[in-house]
Amino acid sequence: MNQRTITAAKILAALGIVAAVAGFILDSGHSVHPLSRIGMFEARAQAVKSAKPIFIDVSASWCPPCRKMESTVFTNDTVKNYLDEHFIINQVDANDQTQNALLEDSLGVDELPTMIVLRPDGIEWKRHSGSFDAKGFIAWMNDPTDAFMLRWPPANAAFEAASQRQKPCLILWVQKQKDLTPAYALFRSPQMQALCNYDVVPTILVDNQQHFSATLVQLTGNNNAIAPASRSIVLALPGGKLIRQISLDGEFGYNPNKLLDTLHTLLTQKAGS
Amino acid sequence: MNPALKKLFAVEMRRLWTIPMIVLSIVMLPLGLPFSPIIATLINRANHGAVPVLNLSESVNAIFGALSLYGAMFFSAGIVGGEVKNGWMRSVLSRPITRQWFLAVKMAAVVLSVFCTIILVAIILLGVSAAMMHAMPAVHPLQLAQILLGSLGQIVTYVAIATVFSCFFPGNFNLIALFLWEILGGAATILVQKFLWNNKWMFILDDLLFPHRLTGFADSVLQNNFASSDLLWGTASLALFLAGCFWFVNVIQVDKTAD
Numbered sequence: 001m002n003q004r005t006i007t008a009a010k011i012l013a014a015l016g017i018v019a020a021v022a023g024f025i026l027d028s029g030h031s032v033h034p035l036s037r038i039g040m041f042e043a044r045a046q047a048v049k050s051a052k053p054i055f056i057d058v059s060a061s062w063c064p065p066c067r068k069m070e071s072t073v074f075t076n077d078t079v080k081n082y083l084d085e086h087f088i089i090n091q092v093d094a095n096d097q098t099q100n101a102l103l104e105d106s107l108g109v110d111e112l113p114t115m116i117v118l119r120p121d122g123i124e125w126k127r128h129s130g131s132f133d134a135k136g137f138i139a140w141m142n143d144p145t146d147a148f149m150l151r152w153p154p155a156n157a158a159f160e161a162a163s164q165r166q167k168p169c170l171i172l173w174v175q176k177q178k179d180l181t182p183a184y185a186l187f188r189s190p191q192m193q194a195l196c197n198y199d200v201v202p203t204i205l206v207d208n209q210q211h212f213s214a215t216l217v218q219l220t221g222n223n224n225a226i227a228p229a230s231r232s233i234v235l236a237l238p239g240g241k242l243i244r245q246i247s248l249d250g251e252f253g254y255n256p257n258k259l260l261d262t263l264h265t266l267l268t269q270k271a272g273s
Numbered sequence: 274m275n276p277a278l279k280k281l282f283a284v285e286m287r288r289l290w291t292i293p294m295i296v297l298s299i300v301m302l303p304l305g306l307p308f309s310p311i312i313a314t315l316i317n318r319a320n321h322g323a324v325p326v327l328n329l330s331e332s333v334n335a336i337f338g339a340l341s342l343y344g345a346m347f348f349s350a351g352i353v354g355g356e357v358k359n360g361w362m363r364s365v366l367s368r369p370i371t372r373q374w375f376l377a378v379k380m381a382a383v384v385l386s387v388f389c390t391i392i393l394v395a396i397i398l399l400g401v402s403a404a405m406m407h408a409m410p411a412v413h414p415l416q417l418a419q420i421l422l423g424s425l426g427q428i429v430t431y432v433a434i435a436t437v438f439s440c441f442f443p444g445n446f447n448l449i450a451l452f453l454w455e456i457l458g459g460a461a462t463i464l465v466q467k468f469l470w471n472n473k474w475m476f477i478l479d480d481l482l483f484p485h486r487l488t489g490f491a492d493s494v495l496q497n498n499f500a501s502s503d504l505l506w507g508t509a510s511l512a513l514f515l516a517g518c519f520w521f522v523n524v525i526q527v528d529k530t531a532d
Contacts, residue, residue: 002523005373009519016512020481023505062473064480064489064506065466071493071500094471112470130466134496 027061034074035083035091040106043090047120053150054118055087055141058109060094065131066113076134082141087117117146121154123206124177145188148196149204155215158203162237168267170200171216171234175208179231183248186233186256195260199267200235233259235266278374281365285382289348297347298390301340302397327403329410330417334491336395337424341488342455344387345431350448352379352432353439353522363527376522380432387428416494423491426507430484433514440521458483484510 035057038046047054057074059066073079083089094112107116111129115137119125128140153161155171162169174180187193196202205212213226216236226234229247244266246259353376356362365375403410434454439447461479469475480486487507493500 002372004371005376005519005523008373009516009523012512012516012519016509016516019505019509019512020477023502023509024477026502026505060473061502062476063466063470064476064486064503067500067502068489068492071489071498071503072496075496075498095473110470111466 024062027067033059033091033093034070034080035089037091037093038089040090040092043088044122046088047118047122050088051120051153052086052088053120053125054122055083055089056092056107056116056118057089057113058092058094058107058116059113062095063112069113069131069137073132073134073137079134079137082138115140117141117150119150119152119154119204121204123180123204125150126181145184148193149184149187149202152196152202152204155203155205158201159236162201165201168200168235168237170196170202170263171236172202172204172231173212173234174204174206174231175212176230177206180204180206183231186248186259189256189260192256192260195263195267200263233263235263275374277368277370278378281370281375281378282382285379286386289382289386294348294386298393301343301390302394304340304343306398307339327399327406327410329399329412330420330495332399332402332410333395333417334420334424334495336398337391337420337427337491338488340391340394341387341424341428342431342451344391345383345428345435346448346451348383348386348390349380349432349435349439349451350445351439352383352436352447353525354441354443354447355439355445357525357527358444366527372522373519376436376518380429380436380518383432384425384429387432388425391424391428416497419494419499420491423487423494423504423507426487426511427485427491430487430507430511430514433511433518436518437514437521440518440525454483458485480506481510481513484514486510 040056043054043056046052057069059069061067074083092107094109107114113131114127114129115132116127117125125146132140152158158169158171172180172183174183187196205215207215209226209228216226216234226232227245227247229245229249231248233246233248235244235246246262351358353362356365356379362375366372399410431451435447435451438450438454442450458479461483465472465475465479484507486503490500490503490507493503
């Protein structure tokens with residue numbers, strides 16, 4: 001064996017190990033993230049106060065795609081300004097052992113990096129697992145339907161507003177979080193957005209039937225039974241005068257035109273009466 | 274530099290730049306086309322109606338990102354295994370040249386060839402783009418230098434991996450091995466991210482075995498960052514694969530000729 005070649009291999013291996021150890025130390029000591037770490041409690045409090053949605057980034061210093069996102073996306077000025085302007089930001093460090101329960105149980109994270117958008121009332125709006133480049137991230141965040149629906153007030157605020165404005169409250173009610181995403185498609189059309197902006201006060205509730213019925217009775221004073229459905233649109237008038245439930249499970253499915261026609265008919269009837 | 278090594282380097286360059294290699298280099302040009310500013314700008318224009326911008330650093334980074342692996346694959350095919358098979362390695366080692374210098378010179382010739390070919394492709398594409406767009410590219414020398422450094426490091430890493438494989442596989446089979454290694458790396462990365470996402474040691478192992486951190490470093494430079502972690506992990510992986518090259522080239526049987 002050529003001793004010099006062996007020595008060259010050993011020197012290179014030593015250099016590699018030194019670089020790896022330096023990288024490991026750098027990653028372990030890495031605590032400065034471009035996004036703020038305010039904690040979930042504080043984030044929720046700020047979101048309620050400012051009526052802004054929450055953006056959560058779950059990442060770890062030792063995860064290469066997370067580091068790539070950190071160095072190429074979250075330091076991008078356009079992204080930073082957009083997030084600062086529209087969201088309450090909370091970065092969750094997966095390296096932090098105290099956060100494990102939050103990550104796995106509450107947020108249901110099973111991949112890094114994961115980005116989650118919560119409505120101001122805490123309902124999960126959307127999530128993405130895996131990395132983005134800056135353009136892809138902005139395209140994902142800047143969905144026009146999101147911008148429209150994220151402004152919908154929480155249920156109690158919506159009922160108050162409906163009561164003041166004497167308009168029906170349109171509740172998009174789903175029993176499970178996963179049923180929300182397909183329901184968004186119903187609200188993409190300009191006609192539906194105009195209806196939501198001018199004719200009703202829209203809101204979203206994610207709750208099981210029992211809780212939802214109880215909430216509805218509490219908010220409207222109406223004890224009409226809510227039919228079993230995994231996802232519905234409920235039109236409720238404060239004072240309990242009108243409750244109409246349109247189930248999205250059956251004939252309506254997710255047909256935006258049919259839903260729009262039905263809502264127009266109901267609202268015309270209500271105006272007539 | 275030792276005159277024998279200089280001569281060996283010149284010979285290696287001549288042996289690398291055969292007619293098929295020149296043809297292959299020309300074929301690399303259309304491969305880089307989708308990343309050239311012409312296409313990117315046309316797409317950008319179609320999507321947003323925006324004013325075309327010729328970003329030199331971004332284009333160079335994209336072209337290197339697209340072509341580095343293919344360049345390294347083709348130029349380092351049979352870098353050791355092929356030379357053992359055709360008897361060239363035995364012939365060189367019978368002169369006062371050690372295995373370490375033989376390997377170093379061969380790798381230097383391959384890396385230089387890949388790097389220069391991609392630079393040439395980039396110059397042609399950018400030149401055509403600038404002429405068509407009637408725009409001068411905006412040059413940020415420091416940023417460009419850092420991107421070229423990261424890209425060069427990634428090319429050396431690919432060549433080192435190909436060389437390690439070439440110590441085990443006969444002839445040009447290291448080309449296929451490197452390609453499969455990259456596919457395996459992609460699958461392993463998805464697996465780690467999906468199922469072992471809270472195990473940092475698996476991330477580190479994935480990073481060292483299937484290295485792309487120097488490309489990540491170049492990407493971060495584009496965003497005006499200096500991702501020192503990427504640079505360190507990329508260097509670690511590069512040094513370990515280079516160590517593997519020098520170790521394995523020392524233990525292979527040079528006399529194992531085809532005949």
